[in-house]
Amino acid sequence: xxxxxxxxxxxxxxxxxxxxxxxxxxxxxxxxxxxxxxxxxxxxxxxxxxxxxxxxxxxxxxxxxxxxxxxxxxxxxxxxxxxxxxxxxxxxxxxxxxxxxxxxxxxxxxxxxxxxxxxxxxxxxxxxxxxxxxxxxxxxxxxxxxxxxxxxxxxxxxxxxxxxxxxxxxxxxxxxxxxxxxxxxxxxxxxxxxxxxxxxxxxxxxxxxxxxxxxxxxxxxxxxxxxxxxxxxxxxxxxxxxxxxxxxxxxxxxxxxxxxxxxxxxxxxxxxxxxxxxxxxxxxxxxxxxxxxxxxxxxxxxxxxxxxxxxxxxxxxxxxxxxxxxxxxxxxxxxxxxxxxxxxxxxxxxxxxxxxxxxxxxxxxxxxxxxxxxxxxxxxxxxxxxxxxxxxxxxxxxxxxx
Amino acid sequence: xxxxxxxxxxxxxxxxxxxxxxxxxxxxxxxxxxxxxxxxxxxxxxxxxxxxxxxxxxxxxxxxxxxxxxxxxxxxxxxxxxxxxxxxxxxxxxxxxxxxxxxxxxxxxxxxxxxxxxxxxxxxxxxxxxxxxxxxxxxxxxxxxxxxxxxxxxxxxxxxxxxxxxxxxxxxxxxxxxxxxxxxxxxxxxxxxxxxxxxxxxxxxxxxxxxxxxxxxxxxxxxxxxxxxxxxxxxxxxxxxxxxxxxxxxxxxxxxxxxxxxxxxxxxxxxxxxxxxxxxxxxxxxxxxxxxxxxxxxxxxxxxxxxxxxxxxxxxxxxxxxxxxxxxxxxxxxxxxxxxxxxxxxxxxxxxxxxxxxxxxxxxxxxxxxxxxxxxxxxx
Ligand SMILES: Cc1cc2nc3c(=O)[nH]c(=O)nc-3n(C[C@H](O)[C@H](O)[C@H](O)COP(=O)(O)OP(=O)(O)OC[C@H]3O[C@@H](n4cnc5c(N)ncnc54)[C@H](O)[C@@H]3O)c2cc1C
Ligand SMILES: Cc1cc2nc3c(=O)[nH]c(=O)nc-3n(C[C@H](O)[C@H](O)[C@H](O)COP(=O)(O)OP(=O)(O)OC[C@H]3O[C@@H](n4cnc5c(N)ncnc54)[C@H](O)[C@@H]3O)c2cc1C
Numbered sequence: 001x002x003x004x005x006x007x008x009x010x011x012x013x014x015x016x017x018x019x020x021x022x023x024x025x026x027x028x029x030x031x032x033x034x035x036x037x038x039x040x041x042x043x044x045x046x047x048x049x050x051x052x053x054x055x056x057x058x059x060x061x062x063x064x065x066x067x068x069x070x071x072x073x074x075x076x077x078x079x080x081x082x083x084x085x086x087x088x089x090x091x092x093x094x095x096x097x098x099x100x101x102x103x104x105x106x107x108x109x110x111x112x113x114x115x116x117x118x119x120x121x122x123x124x125x126x127x128x129x130x131x132x133x134x135x136x137x138x139x140x141x142x143x144x145x146x147x148x149x150x151x152x153x154x155x156x157x158x159x160x161x162x163x164x165x166x167x168x169x170x171x172x173x174x175x176x177x178x179x180x181x182x183x184x185x186x187x188x189x190x191x192x193x194x195x196x197x198x199x200x201x202x203x204x205x206x207x208x209x210x211x212x213x214x215x216x217x218x219x220x221x222x223x224x225x226x227x228x229x230x231x232x233x234x235x236x237x238x239x240x241x242x243x244x245x246x247x248x249x250x251x252x253x254x255x256x257x258x259x260x261x262x263x264x265x266x267x268x269x270x271x272x273x274x275x276x277x278x279x280x281x282x283x284x285x286x287x288x289x290x291x292x293x294x295x296x297x298x299x300x301x302x303x304x305x306x307x308x309x310x311x312x313x314x315x316x317x318x319x320x321x322x323x324x325x326x327x328x329x330x331x332x333x334x335x336x337x338x339x340x341x342x343x344x345x346x347x348x349x350x351x352x353x354x355x356x357x358x359x360x361x362x363x364x365x366x367x368x369x370x371x372x373x374x375x376x377x378x379x380x381x382x383x384x385x386x387x388x389x390x391x392x393x394x395x396x397x398x399x400x401x402x
Numbered sequence: 403x404x405x406x407x408x409x410x411x412x413x414x415x416x417x418x419x420x421x422x423x424x425x426x427x428x429x430x431x432x433x434x435x436x437x438x439x440x441x442x443x444x445x446x447x448x449x450x451x452x453x454x455x456x457x458x459x460x461x462x463x464x465x466x467x468x469x470x471x472x473x474x475x476x477x478x479x480x481x482x483x484x485x486x487x488x489x490x491x492x493x494x495x496x497x498x499x500x501x502x503x504x505x506x507x508x509x510x511x512x513x514x515x516x517x518x519x520x521x522x523x524x525x526x527x528x529x530x531x532x533x534x535x536x537x538x539x540x541x542x543x544x545x546x547x548x549x550x551x552x553x554x555x556x557x558x559x560x561x562x563x564x565x566x567x568x569x570x571x572x573x574x575x576x577x578x579x580x581x582x583x584x585x586x587x588x589x590x591x592x593x594x595x596x597x598x599x600x601x602x603x604x605x606x607x608x609x610x611x612x613x614x615x616x617x618x619x620x621x622x623x624x625x626x627x628x629x630x631x632x633x634x635x636x637x638x639x640x641x642x643x644x645x646x647x648x649x650x651x652x653x654x655x656x657x658x659x660x661x662x663x664x665x666x667x668x669x670x671x672x673x674x675x676x677x678x679x680x681x682x683x684x685x686x687x688x689x690x691x692x693x694x695x696x697x698x699x700x701x702x703x704x705x706x707x708x709x710x711x712x713x714x715x716x717x718x719x720x721x722x723x724x725x726x727x728x729x730x731x732x733x734x735x736x737x738x739x740x741x742x743x744x745x746x747x748x749x750x751x752x753x754x755x756x757x758x759x760x761x762x763x764x765x766x767x768x769x770x771x772x773x774x775x776x777x778x779x780x781x782x
Binding site: 136205271281 | 668672764
């Protein structure tokens, strides 16, 4: 056991930090720091900079633009990105689809798509969920029928995050309705969003944001060449992808940044007799969350170190399930702390100069008006990417033998 | 003790429930929400016809002479339907200030107008620095001949943008956080020097930032009672909002239970999963605990011992807040993605409950104060 970062790792952290400082546009940094999501242009621009530096997809094999780094080194990079805060590389491209293509794609697919995924020349979205298939993903109905060298896709996807920005979508479709097991008739397809027959309809979430969409497929023609892996074996790709999706959600670096920022804000926020930060109850609640976050940080490092060592064995680490459950709980808890700090002025809805029907400015500080919106929005954290309940079912079954 | 409703109370509950069923479907509510005022004048008129707006006022003043239990009954229904009208602002808060702080002349001038739905009120109290402290008032009122000149700024005045009359707290003497020296004034919203900036609150309702720039009012504009009056009316509002929260929680629970029975995943209703069953049962525990506190609030609203009343209202606010948060969060969690959307009622309950939690002091504010005051069960 060596329970400290090495000198090399510490030096690397410094290198990353100063590179980000030198390269992150001020506008992007400000928007991120205010607690908003980056615009599409900001995301693309930033990811291209990371790509040019070789840092967009360090976890991929070197031949596809990855780095021969330890998991700890990759952790340091992503933590620095999150805690600046800067936009993280687009998860759909880099953490979900990329690894699937590397594991299951044809040579042509790899050559064509991987560089574009890493550089964000193509923006992908994830078309898994359907109205009737949420937690029970394998019950999906969206169908693809073979016709010559094409599939014809018909059906609906929902909750498709950022489909309004996406150039392409990766889809799970049913290619064999008669398979003995639901999981056996599913295929994994890549679809150009410009193909005729695709309609994207916004879903507005309770915080007023347009983040998710419904996507409809009406006789959409998809070349056979866009099938990933084997027909009817798409579930293998899906399972592989979902396990990557889940470990990516602890976001400890982002939570640390949110806490540090909250401390600064709360110091400046009057709370009657004294600043909010000097309210003992607020402080102890905040500290309690910090302690739990510290534990989660250690758990993350354990999982990463283990991943490094046991790559060949590929045995799942029980602690990795803790990351999604506790990571999202802590993000939600931090969002509640912001609501508390905002107090009565947090009742004002956010003023977003880019949105139509904007709220009138100046009624409260920007962060105050965002506090409740973020709290509402982050209720999603324990629902998507495998709900907390589903994670616990997995733990009970896979690790506890229940 | 008797926790059952009387015949008249049941009638009141039923007639309001029927009105809201007709006028306040979720789709209708959406239309009200999007309108200029953010609520419905038509529904407001219907409230007047039903006698709701004159409810808590003495019969001599032109009201119905109802008490806190009736307010509780009405607010619970309002919570169920997620109504948007300025009932708390006008009837509970505005009405409370008139009942406890106004002269008979003031009341006879204003109460009939409220009862008929012709006068809207709002309570302009919170300031940027005050957070939840009712005694933290920087806005000033200076004597000016027979009248007063008011100067200052108030924030998140709920329904402040549509109100006709504002109840404004202002410092007459002493330091910003002194308990003494706080005056309460009736200020017409169109008085010279009043500037209002309306905006949406996080639950979609309306509020305003209001500045008072050398606003002149006459001597008769002052209400009597100072901070004690403010605390008393705030406590009545806590009771009303508590009952509204119960309505929200109950409707959210019902919606969730229905969903657990109908939504199928893995080939069976999700309500057949024990982890969700237990959570649904916990929602019920929360609801019943909160309901008890809403009743305590109704009981305590007329308590003459200020200390006793405040202490209990703090307990009400804490306990309802805690339980409301759980019920609101679970409503979303157990629905999955669907309750994250604007189109579905589920998430709107969490939003309203969150706003209620943050009105007149959040859980931490009252916990700190109550523990300072020796807790609920005071040791000798
Ligand atoms: C904001 C947001 C963004 C999303 N983005 C995407 C995206 O980009 N692409 C995509 O494909 N999908 C996306 N999703 C969909 C997400 O993955 C699903 O919402 C999720 O899988 C849950 O499905 P559901 O909403 O249908 O809920 P349901 O599956 O209906 O679940 C309802 C409730 O029942 C519980 N439950 C279900 N089964 C069990 C069980 N066996 N045991 C115990 N409890 C159970 C759930 O945990 C939940 O609490 C997104 C969702 C949201 C909210
Ligand atoms: C101090 C003490 C005094 C007692 N006094 C008396 C007495 O005077 N007379 C008497 O007759 N008995 C008495 N009992 C017995 C008591 O009623 C039992 O302990 C109780 O019924 C639980 O049974 P068990 O201990 O066999 O636990 P089990 O029934 O084996 O339960 C073990 C765990 O499984 C859970 N569980 C069981 N079934 C389910 C289910 N369907 N769903 C979810 N969870 C489930 C339980 O809640 C518990 O957490 C006493 C017990 C104690 C500890």
